[in-house]
Amino acid sequence: MSEPIDQKREPEPLEQLSSTDLYVDGEWVPATDGSTLETIDPATEEPIVAVAAAQADDIDAAVTAARDAFPDWRDTDPDERGRIVYEVGRLIRDHADDLAALESLDQGKPVSQAKSDVIGAARYFEYYAGAADKIEGTSVPVGPEQVDYTVREPYGVSAQITPWNFPGNLFARGVAPALVAGNATVVKPAEQTPLSSLRLAELCAEAGVPDGVVNVVPGFGDPAGKALTEHEGVDQITFTGSVPTGQRIMTAAAETVTPVTLELGGKNPAIVFPDADLEAAAEWITTGIFTNAGQICSAADRAIVHESVHEDLVEKIVEIAESTEIAPGSDDADMGPVVSAEQLEKITRYIDVGTSEGATLETGGETLEREGYFVEPTVFTDVDPEMRIAREEIFGPVLSVLSFADEAEAVEVANDSEYGLVAGVFTSDVTRAHRLARRLEAGNVYVNKWFGDTNQTPFGGYKRSGIGREKGLEALDSYLQTKNVAINVDGDADLPGS
Numbered sequence: 001m002s003e004p005i006d007q008k009r010e011p012e013p014l015e016q017l018s019s020t021d022l023y024v025d026g027e028w029v030p031a032t033d034g035s036t037l038e039t040i041d042p043a044t045e046e047p048i049v050a051v052a053a054a055q056a057d058d059i060d061a062a063v064t065a066a067r068d069a070f071p072d073w074r075d076t077d078p079d080e081r082g083r084i085v086y087e088v089g090r091l092i093r094d095h096a097d098d099l100a101a102l103e104s105l106d107q108g109k110p111v112s113q114a115k116s117d118v119i120g121a122a123r124y125f126e127y128y129a130g131a132a133d134k135i136e137g138t139s140v141p142v143g144p145e146q147v148d149y150t151v152r153e154p155y156g157v158s159a160q161i162t163p164w165n166f167p168g169n170l171f172a173r174g175v176a177p178a179l180v181a182g183n184a185t186v187v188k189p190a191e192q193t194p195l196s197s198l199r200l201a202e203l204c205a206e207a208g209v210p211d212g213v214v215n216v217v218p219g220f221g222d223p224a225g226k227a228l229t230e231h232e233g234v235d236q237i238t239f240t241g242s243v244p245t246g247q248r249i250m251t252a253a254a255e256t257v258t259p260v261t262l263e264l265g266g267k268n269p270a271i272v273f274p275d276a277d278l279e280a281a282a283e284w285i286t287t288g289i290f291t292n293a294g295q296i297c298s299a300a301d302r303a304i305v306h307e308s309v310h311e312d313l314v315e316k317i318v319e320i321a322e323s324t325e326i327a328p329g330s331d332d333a334d335m336g337p338v339v340s341a342e343q344l345e346k347i348t349r350y351i352d353v354g355t356s357e358g359a360t361l362e363t364g365g366e367t368l369e370r371e372g373y374f375v376e377p378t379v380f381t382d383v384d385p386e387m388r389i390a391r392e393e394i395f396g397p398v399l400s401v402l403s404f405a406d407e408a409e410a411v412e413v414a415n416d417s418e419y420g421l422v423a424g425v426f427t428s429d430v431t432r433a434h435r436l437a438r439r440l441e442a443g444n445v446y447v448n449k450w451f452g453d454t455n456q457t458p459f460g461g462y463k464r465s466g467i468g469r470e471k472g473l474e475a476l477d478s479y480l481q482t483k484n485v486a487i488n489v490d491g492d493a494d495l496p497g498s
């Protein structure tokens with residue numbers, strides 16, 4: 001007998017969650033005032049489950065737990081810290097299918113994309129685990145009268161404020177290096193997608209991360225995120241999300257002189273030269289803009305195409321856009337719904353803006369006539385660099401195609417943005433590839449591919465795309481401060497400044 005169709009929509013992924021309360025000091029606790037928030041299944045618009053919603057008092061409890069847990073974690077032998085962090089990665093791999101189903105349900109992305117995020121999360125724990133016992137200082141030669149060395153010490157409590165586009169993956173991107181460096185953490189996941197972070201907190205505990213070292217407090221930006229960034233007990237803040245919220249966080253952090261790492265999105269250019277493999281460029285660019293329904297900080301937002309191949313490339317891109325299959329995440333098509341009603345509204349507003357600005361809608365532009373927050377892959381041509389759809393982050397499956405006549409113009413248009421996260425170049429001329437890699441104002445440059453960054457490579461923005469670097473060994477710098485130790489051996493008094 002065949003299974004009834006709606007069996008597929010049963011929320012089995014939830015069975016893996018032992019609680020939807022706050023995770024503070026190794027315990028599941030409701031919000032002090034009993035507040036909850038409802039997380040929604042973006043494929044059905046139905047609530048999935050109520051989750052405790054942290055208030056200022058709950059944030060205070062989580063920060064206090066992290067402060068109390070910090071000294072012992074800092075003083076744990078680094079090899080032991082590394083083993084525990086590695087074990088988190090192993091457990092994530094063990095539960096990868098369940099975690100992917102949970103993420104897909106809560107966020108909307110196709111389950112195989114969620115699986116890739118989960119494996120990436122495991123990789124962060126594995127990668128940084130190996131660094132735990134290699135965080136070394138230097139010995140500084142200052143002459144025979146003094147022994148001088150540096151040590152790299154954790155800050156203390158790291159606040160992690162994560163967005164809804166890669167919830168579990170970004171939990172790992174921040175928490176793994178923070179832990180390895182010896183910090184305790186308080187994670188405030190986005191209100192739209194709290195579930196995977198709760199599950200990951202539990203896996204951290206199972207791996208042996210001591211109580212209080214990882215706390216997870218779902219809640220809204222205000223009061224939860226705000227209370228966390230204003231808290232005197234927080235020593236470092238890592239944030240991924242929008243520019244306005246990043247600015248608010250930086251302002252709050254200025255009050256307490258707390259360092260911030262900010263990853264704030266982009267309006268990323270993909271430049272296509274006539275000598276490029278156009279078939280491949282079309283594949284990379286559509287992957288770059290339609291993966292996760294375009295809700296990616298490093299999405300390929302702007303194709304900047306040489307006029308001689310413009311028509312040819314657009315034809316290929318439109319063909320791929322029109323063959324993109326759209327379905328609920330659990331059906332694992334090419335594209336799922338976008339995360340929320342607000343995000344769908346924002347995307348459709350930008351589609352209207354594009355049309356009214358005079359861009360040509362080549363394909364897409366419609367929401368699907370069904371429940372769920374579905375919108376078609378959308379391609380605009382005749383986009384002028386001054387148009388809002390060429391300048392503002394849409395965060396949806398909407399590609400803006402611009403054209404250029406010569407290389408200088410391509411670089412100028414690409415760099416004409418307040419953002420500078422990633423940029424791509426498609427060319428078979430190796431000299432040109434290097435020339436552009438040097439000139440493009442972006443933290444990451446991809447040549448003949450998209451999403452070229454890995455767990456091992458530093459990632460972050462130029463200009464308003466952010467401050468600091470995630471990923472790679474460089475990310476550890478966000479979680480360590482340098483102490484210099486000067487020991488008198490045989491010297492007279494030194495004056496300051498000498």
Ligand code: NAI
Pocket residue numbers: 161162163164165188189190191219220221222224225226229240241242243245246248249263264265266296297343346393394395
């Ligand atoms: P957002 O930046 O407001 O939310 C991200 C996180 O910040 C969430 O956890 C949220 O609760 C928290 N937050 C909000 N206000 C806060 C505050 N005052 N203090 C501390 N934490 C706070 O992003 P939102 O509103 O969900 O999405 C709006 C737009 O932001 C999107 O359309 C997209 O363009 C951009 N965005 C960019 C992301 C990226 O990866 N760069 C990720 C998510 C959104």
Ligand code: MG
Pocket residue numbers: 039040041042105106107192193194
């Ligand atoms: Mg949700």
